[in-house]
Amino acid sequence: MDDFEKHIRENKALFDFHEADKSKIWKNIEARLDKPQPKPKVIRLINYPFLKVAAVFLIGLGLFFIANITTSNTEKSEVAQELIDIDMHYKGLLSYNVKLLNKNSSLTTEQKEEFLSFMDDLDVEYEALKKELLRGLDSEIVLEAIVANYKKRIELIENLLKQINSSEKNISNDKETYIL
Amino acid sequence: MDQNILNTHKELVEKCKLGDRIAQHKLYMLYIDAMYNVCKRIVKIDEDAEDIIQDCFIEAFGKLSSFRYESTFGSWLxxxxxxxxxxxxxKRKIQIVPLNNEIYHLKEETIENSPKMDIKKVSKGIELLPAGYQQIINLYLIEGYDHVEIGEVLGITASTSKSQYHRAKKKLIEIINRL
Structure with missing residues (x-):
């Protein structure tokens, strides 16, 4: 730094010869300090047309899912009620037929047990169908399969009982013939 | 820098941080003249300087919470x-650096030891300098900025600032000698 520079820096206060209008400037500053601070600028994204479309699409999608979940829940409760009704109806019929079979004296206990053992297989099938229902597969088809399962069990017992009855009749006819 | 110097007007600054209007006015009164002169030397026009100074104090009071006494309040302001x-x-597209700033600064110029001069003549000489030279002279000689700081403010390299300063000083001395 040479003498010229040193001289200026040492006397730099002498360059401050301008005088500010202090009260005028302060008045303006004070007025601005008193004003509430401007709120942070909010960018209204919704003003952009493509965002409007996107927003409508998202709202629509949301409503669809909500409706779907509600519908799905309603459907589930309907299916559960239907299964209860089916169980009540067919379990009653089935136990009635099993009782009839057990009462029948034409078959030995072993024969009865052997015949009813097919019920175990159908029970396994019934439990599997119930699981399918819980997994939310097409409930109508599964319920139809459950009904078919019950009907098959009842039909088999009924057929057996018919066959026993008809053979008993034949025997009695034979007996009558024989008597006659 | 000495912590006592850094803490100049600390009590007042702390009150200002809390929004104390009386403290804000006191701080304003302490610095307004110096800051107005800094601004006036750069922008020249009274009305512009007044508007800019208002903005500066508003900004300073607004972000005073970020002031951590790493420099003096005065140099921060x-x-x-x-x-x-x-x-x-x-913004006004007024020239702030010489047009040939990047072309002629490669060769270091020899500076003659300049004599002490009348400050009024120096001030007049600065006003007569081409616009591009005025800011570098003001920032280096009067505001005490180094060439790195000047480079940051004016958007030029430190070496460009240095070479342009030497050219500006040479020109200034020529002008003063003619006054």
Missing amino acids: KKIVINKSINHLK
Whole structure:
């Protein structure tokens, strides 16, 4: 730094010869300090047309899912009620037929047990169908399969009982013939 | 820098941080003249300088919470003033650096030891300098900025600032000698 520079820096206060209008400037500053601070600028994204479309699409999608979940829940409760009704109806019929079979004296206990053992297989099938229902597969088809399962069990017992009855009749006819 | 110097007007600054209007006015009164002169030397026009100074104090009071006494309050405030003043010139497309700033600075120029001069003549000489030279002379000689700081403010390299300063000083001495 040479003498010229040193001289200026040492006397730099002498360059401050301008005088500010202090009260005028302060008045303006004070007025601005008193004003509430401007709120942070909010960018209204919704003003952009493509965002409007996107927003409508998202709202629509949301409503669809909500409706779907509600519908799905309603459907589930309907299916559960239907299964209860089916169980009540067919379990009653089935136990009635099993009782009839057990009462029948034409078959030995072993024969009865052997015949009813097919019920175990159908029970396994019934439990599997119930699981399918819980997994939310097409409930109508599964319920139809459950009904078919019950009907098959009842039909088999009924057929057996018919066959026993008809053979008993034949025997009695034979007996009558024989008597006659 | 000595912590006592850094803490100049600390009590007042702390009150200002809390929004104390009386403290804000006291701080304003302490610095207004110096800051107004800094601004006026750069922008020249009274009305522009007044508007810029208002903005500077509003900004300073607004972001005072970020002031951590890493420099003096005065130099912190002066930085705001200089930046705002230079930005004002940029907006008005007023020349802030010489046009040939990048072309002729490769060769270091020899500087003759300049004599002490009358400050009034120096001030007059600065006013007569080409616009591009004035800011570098003001920032280096009067505001005490180094060439790195000047480079940051004016958007030029430190070496460009240095070479342009030497050219500006040479020109200034020529002008003063003719006065």
